[in-house]
Amino acid sequence: MALRAGTRIMPGMSASLPWYFARSAGIIAWALLSASVVWGLLLSTKAKIGTHKPRPAWMLDMHRYLGGLAVVFTVVHVLAVMADKYVHFDPISALVPFAANWHPFAVAWGIASLYLLLAVELTSLVRTKLPKGWWRKVHFATFVLFGTATVHGLSAGTDARSWLFQGVATGVVLLVAGLTGKRVLEATRPKPARPPRRPAAVLLDPAPTLPAPTPTPTPVPAARRESRVHASV
Numbered sequence: 667m668a669l670r671a672g673t674r675i676m677p678g679m680s681a682s683l684p685w686y687f688a689r690s691a692g693i694i695a696w697a698l699l700s701a702s703v704v705w706g707l708l709l710s711t712k713a714k715i716g717t718h719k720p721r722p723a724w725m726l727d728m729h730r731y732l733g734g735l736a737v738v739f740t741v742v743h744v745l746a747v748m749a750d751k752y753v754h755f756d757p758i759s760a761l762v763p764f765a766a767n768w769h770p771f772a773v774a775w776g777i778a779s780l781y782l783l784l785a786v787e788l789t790s791l792v793r794t795k796l797p798k799g800w801w802r803k804v805h806f807a808t809f810v811l812f813g814t815a816t817v818h819g820l821s822a823g824t825d826a827r828s829w830l831f832q833g834v835a836t837g838v839v840l841l842v843a844g845l846t847g848k849r850v851l852e853a854t855r856p857k858p859a860r861p862p863r864r865p866a867a868v869l870l871d872p873a874p875t876l877p878a879p880t881p882t883p884t885p886v887p888a889a890r891r892e893s894r895v896h897a898s899v
């Protein structure tokens with residue numbers, strides 16, 4: 667039988683390096699995913715970071731970058747789980763929910779997260795080619811993804827029992843919930859009334875009427891002027 671994570675074959679050397687890889691990549695993937703969700707919410711709520719209000723273009727770049735890195739670390743996480751000889755994950759049990767023998771429910775949350783993450787990332791890459799409504803609907807699935815990935819980490823993880831992981835997860839969940847509440851409030855708050863249109867403004871505050879232009883005397887042609895002079899003589 668293969669040795670369990672943490673069993674030492676030689677002093678200073680672990681029996682299951684892929685398992686450590688899987689755990690650390692899983693935690694990093696979850697942290698990057700959470701950071702990307704928080705960044706997206708800071709962007710949409712136009713919130714300040716401390717006293718500083720970052721540029722929206724920089725915020726968007728960071729949001730995308732964090733999401734992309736989360737995909738990379740999730741792939742590393744799944745490959746490392748499959749490379750580990752203790753739990754025996756083949757491609758089917760790593761990609762089909764409930765096909766695994768090892769904690770099928772806990773792993774199914776992770777598999778659902780993987781598909782949601784891929785859907786959100788791929789639709790964002792071709793965003794300009796999609797109808798705006800489609801992209802928005804898929805992107806809203808990020809909230810479900812954050813939930814499923816957090817439940818997966820807390821139920822499947824070896825470190826889930828540690829107070830540090832639980833404390834950080836609780837803090838991040840509260841932060842995401844708070845920012846989501848702010849976002850929902852802003853979206854449902856009635857918009858301030860538009861300034862009245864121009865004709866109404868004219869009625870309320872009429873501009874001072876200008877005096878009528880004085881007619882300028884039309885110049886008399888020279889020939890007629892002469893004839894008038896002769897007539898008067």
Ligand code: HEM
Pocket residue numbers: 688689690692693694695696699740743744747755759760761773776777778779780783815818819820822823824825826
């Ligand atoms: C977005 C996708 C995913 C994220 C963010 C994620 C994140 C995590 C996290 C944070 C842990 C806890 C690590 C620890 O406490 O040691 C974990 C554990 C685990 N994940 Fe995932 N995961 C994802 C997808 C998957 C998928 C698709 C599989 C399928 C094989 C999987 C299999 C596992 C297993 C077997 C563990 C237990 C590792 C341990 O005992 O620590 N995960 N994952």
